[in-house]
Ligand SMILES: [Zn+2]
């Protein structure tokens with residue numbers, strides 16, 4: 001599998017950057033994970049033909065994970081009208097908040113499939129499973145498994161023990177680390193770099209990429225905090241960069 005980071009900021013981007021968006025591919029599959037602001041433009045630079053997208057999966061419906069979906073639906077609709085796309089795109093997402101869920105559909109451009117805790121789907125023999133996270137709105141971490149390899153994306157979350165079991169056995173863990181531990185309060189619905197590292201360490205995962213950076217925090221500080229806990233392969237997500245699993 002190949003992971004391309006399209007956007008790695010949240011809940012707003014730095015200048016020239018994009019919020020959450022990732023493309024996971026293998027030889028015959030392309031799946032867009034999250035579609036935050038700025039992601040469509042970045043996606044089109046590496047996948048100009050939207051017919052090639054097998055599916056879109058949204059971890060949750062916060063704007064930094066789905067706002068470009070509202071623009072992507074115009075692109076799909078217009079391409080359908082011009083005869084350049086025939087099918088709707090399968091979209092997997094939580095059904096809450098209901099108002100946001102209802103707003104997404106537009107002239108039938110998406111085939112919506114609702115994610116629940118422990119949902120399991122199969123796209124071109126890629127097995128995808130979900131685990132509900134601890135976030136103010138319904139949100140899911142997701143695991144992608146194919147040919148004996150496992151990749152897990154945390155979605156957005158506060159610390160919860162269940163994430164450790166869910167990521168166990170993964171070859172690569174893409175985890176949000178939005179904040180430094182010293183700034184973490186009960187009101188922050190995210191993981192600190194320290195917490196992300198502790199989760200990976202406790203699950204015996206040996207390779208982690210941190211993401212969902214707050215533009216006001218230096219990612220070097222995030223990296224240094226994580227390194228104090230996590231002794232294995234650690235990278236900071238970079239937009240446009242590919243990672244092989
Ligand atoms: Zn977010």
Ligand SMILES: [Zn+2]
Nearest residue numbers: 060062135156
């Ligand atoms: Zn969120």
